[in-house]
Amino acid sequence: MAKVSLSLGKSDRTCADCTKCCEGWLSANILGEDMFPGKPCQFVTPGVGCTIYKDRPKDPCKNFECAWRATDYVPLEFSPANTGQIIVPYQLDGIDFLSMVFAGKEVQPDFLSWFVTFAVGRQLNVEWSINGQLYALGSQAFMEARARRDKDNKVKPSIEKNS
Numbered sequence: 526m527a528k529v530s531l532s533l534g535k536s537d538r539t540c541a542d543c544t545k546c547c548e549g550w551l552s553a554n555i556l557g558e559d560m561f562p563g564k565p566c567q568f569v570t571p572g573v574g575c576t577i578y579k580d581r582p583k584d585p586c587k588n589f590e591c592a593w594r595a596t597d598y599v600p601l602e603f604s605p606a607n608t609g610q611i612i613v614p615y616q617l618d619g620i621d622f623l624s625m626v627f628a629g630k631e632v633q634p635d636f637l638s639w640f641v642t643f644a645v646g647r648q649l650n651v652e653w654s655i656n657g658q659l660y661a662l663g664s665q666a667f668m669e670a671r672a673r674r675d676k677d678n679k680v681k682p683s684i685e686k687n688s
């Protein structure tokens with residue numbers, strides 16, 4: 526199974542007015558305050574930006590880029606602001622995968638169709654959810670790692686560095 530690599534094509538995209546990764550759909554600790562689903566970062570103005578942008582912490586804020594922002598391989602129209610989903614590169618037991626994380630909108634058929642086709646074409650491990658139900662595609666090792674994770678109830682979308 527191929528490794529998820531952000532060298533698939535570096536992008537010069539900017540976040541513009543997207544603030545999805547700051548709105549609490551992903552979990553992180555920002556300057557001592559936890560952010561998690563239902564509790565956005567204390568410094569975000571949704572749809573506008575970060576009120577401490579120049580002084581935002583390196584970890585996780587400056588270090589984090591979603592897959593749409595980091596590379597050109599996610600079509601422009603599928604930005605997190607448009608789709609309400611954030612594609613995040615993760616590792617699970619040392620296995621790379623892409624997770625499509627709910628960020629306010631249920632996944633739309635055209636986006637899911639692209640995601641699955643892309644994953645199959647590049648032999649990537651991927652995970653997504655529909656109405657709270659998790660689905661995945663990938664190698665046997667990835668599926669086994671997911672089963673162990675789900676058994677241990679360790680599902681927690683995070684923007685912490687995990688590699």
Ligand code: SF4
Nearest residue numbers: 540543545546591605
């Ligand atoms: S989700 Fe992606 S595009 Fe949106 S603010 Fe975060 S890094 Fe930028």
Ligand code: SF4
Nearest residue numbers: 547566568569575586
């Ligand atoms: S401090 Fe970090 S998480 Fe909070 S709004 Fe700014 S960039 Fe986003």
